[in-house]
Amino acid sequence: MTQTTEAPAARLTHQPEAVAAPPARATATFAKALNAALADTMAADPGVLMFGEDVGRLGGVFRITDGLTARFGEERCFDTPLAEAGIMGMAVGMAMNGMKPVVEMQFDAFAYPAFEQIVSHVAKMPNRTKGAVRLPIVIRIPYAGGIGGVEHHCDSSEAYYAHTPGLTVLAPATVRDAYFMLREAIAFPDPVVFLEPKKLYWSKEEVDLAELRRTFEDGQAPRRIGRAVVARPGTDATLISYGPSVPTALAAAAAAEEEGRSIEVIDLRSIVPFDDETVCASVRRTGRAVVVAEAPGFASVASEIVARVQERCFHSLAAPVLRVTGFDIPYPSPKLEHFYLPSVGRILDAVDNLQWED
Amino acid sequence: MSTAINGGRGSMMGGASGGTPPAGAGALLPSAEPVQLVGPDGQHVHDDRYPLPDGEQLLRAYGCLVAGRRINDQANALVRQGRMAVYPSSHGQEACQVAAALVLGDEDWLFPTYRDTVAVITKGVDPLQVLTLLRGDWHGGYDPHEHRVATQATPLATQLLHAVGVAHAAKLRGESTVVLAMCGDGATSEGDFHEALNFAAVFHVPVVFFIQNNEFAISVPLKNQTVAPSLAHKAIGYGMPGERVDGNDLAALLAVLGAAVNRARDGGGPSLIEAHTYRMQAHTNADDATRYRSADDVERWVPRDPILRMRTYLRALTLLGDVGERAFADEADAIATAIRKGLNTEVEVNPAELFEYVYTEKTTQLREQAQQLREELARDAAADAASVDSASDDVEHQGKGDQR
Structure with missing residues (x-):
């Protein structure tokens, strides 16, 4: 078995020392x-x-x-x-x-x-x-x-x-x-x-x-399997997302803030086991939710999340839980994929449709 | 060490493409006729390549053969009596079943299919545990690690890849384990058959692939599966040796499979053995074989019965006499009795177990669903108890003397 020594620390010692600024993170x-x-x-x-x-x-x-x-x-x-x-x-x-x-x-x-x-x-x-x-x-x-x-x-x-x-x-x-x-x-x-x-x-x-x-x-990393996380706290509505759609959801939350809405973003991390507790706690707090996922929406993980939230949080909801997903079509070719993927605009439209009273 | 993965036939990156076809590629081809050491008439057939197993070994194997037939008969009877859901019988194929298990040592693994119940029992698994699957209590009834017997595979050919993985892991750890993986003629059409043989050859792992060609995949005859000269001829396409053997000749099976196991254990890599045999009964008790083959077809195989010929051979050599036969028959009866008793005893199934083994640690959702089922059953039990109470009240009203 060939082994090459991997010593990033040793390599760092060969860096020139003339770095006056604090060490780059x-x-x-x-x-x-x-x-x-x-x-x-x-x-x-x-x-x-x-x-x-x-x-x-x-x-x-x-x-x-x-x-x-x-x-x-x-x-x-x-x-x-x-x-x-x-x-x-x-x-x-x-x-x-x-x-x-x-x-x-x-x-x-x-x-x-x-x-x-x-x-x-x-x-x-x-x-x-x-x-x-x-x-x-x-x-x-x-x-x-x-x-x-x-x-x-x-x-x-x-x-x-x-x-x-x-x-x-x-x-x-x-x-x-x-x-x-x-x-x-x-x-x-x-x-x-x-x-x-x-x-x-x-x-x-x-x-x-x-x-x-x-x-x-050292056993200091908290368990992530079965544990969702609040990727961005907020008070007015919850975006529930995972994997590739999380950055899009975060961008939408940032854009919504400029419009005066405080949006919480949940990053599921674990689809199975599903963290009902974290998701439902957020939705009960905000009263509104949109699920964001890239897969076609029909019979999807997003459908399951909507069903679970409505079963568990019905009395806290001010509006139906909405979904922003891919269309029910085969994944498009490169020049067409931006029409398909959940976008900040589409997420903001969904948030706008959550039956706001103001 | 870098050549270990590729079996020392070339570097990891070089492989077969770098060289010319090895000299003697023809040696990978099976013999023109299936190897036979004891003919249907019970006479020894000489073969230069395969010495006849010694009498003691044959006698012991014959005992297993008699037991195997008895297990098949008993299982069929239990299906007719409604004690088992279904039984795919290996009647007529018992020599293959017995030999597959007997050529393996305790450290070796067997990968059986749903028809290989007799092989599983011969390797040492408790018959009642094996029949759990067919009785309908659970999808498997034994711990595969205990006797190194994988669960009986129902999806065709999928288990052949697991066999390759077990052998590969053993090889990486430097263990001398050999894996024997069984499948039928129909399974050779599956993609997993191809991938398993190719992986085994490329990684040069100690697997013996053992096909029981019983001429039918449920109703479809072999000619509809392949036009290859034989199933064993497929071996050369993967760069491994193929061999054909008379699947009703216990002696030949022990010799050919034994040689393949030894070869694998000695680092010779995988091989493919095709046994030519015949499924004497329908696919399962739920199948009607008269729709696709005639009684005459089946009748032609009766004189080739594996038990008959081995009995003739052993008796002629006076290795087997009336006393010995009686002893084997008694042993077989004892197994059958144990099976009958075991299957006639109702086993309580536990619905709580439905949720127990899906994950090592139950998910929140499964805990909720288990609780839901528990409550449902408790409600039903309470309702039953209430109705029993009221029923017994009714009986009491009708008159006390009638119950005794």
Whole structure:
């Protein structure tokens, strides 16, 4: 096994010292945070394996697995033949035999050949065996649109997975969550579908990845699976969102503030398990809600959220819960996708329609 | 170490494309006729490649064969009596069932299908636990880790990939585990069959793929599945050896599967074995086989019965006599009796378990739903108790003497 020493601290000592200004805050992209989460987990747990298509020498088409083969060897991060059912089925067997496989489905729509394995075995094996076989598998899926991708590269496929009992479905929206949630997913005893919003891969935050690692490994990172978070507090209405739509919801909330409305934004982070408590607490406070999601709206995760909120918060609601989702059409080609995606304007229109009394 | 993943046949990145086809690729082809060591007449057929298993081994395997047939008969009877929902019988295929389990050691894994109940029991799983699935109590009845037997797969060929994963993990840890994965002729048309064989070959993992070609996928004959010269011929397409064996010849099955297991254990990689056999009964008790094959077709296979020929062979060599036969029959009866007793005992199902194993830790939603069902059942129980009370009141009014 080849090991290259990774010593970012050592590299920093070679920086010229003539920096008079206070040291720049470290920044990292969403993609780099995922990469670091994989590397840190593989360093900490020899049972963790990473495999899929082009994840070896290339480092993945989005470079999420960059450097893992060089650092951990071909046994632990490797390319498979081009066959998603094969990747998924082999992961099931590896998990049955003591490993913690992390697999990459190269794009959302390319995961569909693996669907039978996911639905019939990954999701059901623990139940079938009354817990005798647990499957600690993470299925990483670069997902959703907004990147000008061609057909089959931009699907929002979360409803398929969320509809399948036995699966845990996560969709981070921030760099910090990307790191913590991927580590939490790999440590989780049950199979996780980990949806990585492609359009956020290049988003940046001021975070120090080494600090995130210490926080996680010291057990100081609060649990995120099953826990939504208030991404922006507000008092007049709640936007409920997850994954790629969170930044859009936040932008809409900022725009609404200029119009004098205080909008709260909930970032679900975890689609399954669903955090009814955080979502309903917010809606009961504000009395109004709009669900924002990129997937087609019919029979979607957004539909489920609306149903749950209305069942639980009916007497607190001043208006019907509305949705801003994709249209019920196949994901459009690049020149047309901006007509499809939930936009700030569409969210503000929905907020305007929440039966305000003023 | 970098070559470990690719079985030492080339570097990880080089693979097969970098070289010329290996010399002797023809060696991957199966023999022209299925390997046979004991013919239907009970006579030994000499084969240079496969020595006949010794008498002691054959005798022990014969006992399992007799038990296997008895298990099939008993299970069929229990379905007729309404004690089991359904039973896909392996009647006629018992030699395949028994050999698949007997060639494996305790450290080896078996990946069976729904028709492979006898193989699962032969590998050591309690018959009552195996039949839990078909009795309808739960989707599986045994802990796969206990005897290293995976759950019986219902979706075709999906389990072959799990077998590859188990073998791959064992190989990465340097364990000597071998995995034997079973499927039928129909399953070879599934995409997962292809992907499993290809993955096994590329990663050079210790898996023996064992096809029981019983000529039918429910009603569809093999010629509608493939026009390949044989199913074993598919092996060369993956760069692994294929072999054909008489699936009603216990001796040949033990020899051929045993050699494949040894080869896998010694680092020789995967192989594909096709057993030519016949499903003597319908697909399940719910199927009507007369709609797609004639009684004459089935009749032709009767003289090729796996038990008959092994019995003739063992008796001729005086390895088996009346006393031995009686002992095997008694053992088989004991198993059948245990199955009958077990399945005639009503097992309480527990609705609370419905929510118990979906996740390691129940979600809030499942806790709520479990509570909802609990309350529903408590209400029903209270209502039942109330109606029993009023019914017994009625009885008392009608006259006290009649109840005894």
